[in-house]
Ligand code: FES
């Protein structure tokens with residue numbers, strides 16, 4: 143076991159972990175952060191995405207010890223005071239149904255919008271290419287992100 147320290151959603155959290163534990167398991171089972179979802183555990187679905195030092199990563203593919211002394215943001219950290227404009231747009235455009243994919247997509251697009259506030263549809267599609275959604279057919283997801291891109295929100 144090793145004690146690691148993570149700046150999780152703007153709060154320093156210390157936790158004891160096994161060297162083999164994934165960041166996803168530690169976030170969900172030891173730190174009580176439930177928005178990253180376990181879909182495939184092999185990097186295919188994007189449901190477990192978090193921001194590691196500002197970049198989207200698959201937390202099922204990262205060992206918790208690799209996150210030691212790094213910054214992690216989950217959806218909980220985006221909406222401490224109120225929902226972000228992107229989250230509001232997802233609600234307005236009915237961009238999720240079961241919601242399983244939504245946290246990962248919102249984090250990936252949050253990073254995209256920080257780099258590029260006005261992405262094209264192609265750039266939006268590329269940014270969430272590795273995120274699987276079984277419910278929506280993606281159109282309402284694209285509509286919400288395009289509304290933000292165009293400044294309609
Ligand atoms: S659970 Fe990590 S990519 Fe699917």
Ligand code: FES
Nearest residue numbers: 239243275276277
């Ligand atoms: S809303 Fe159900 S998987 Fe996307």
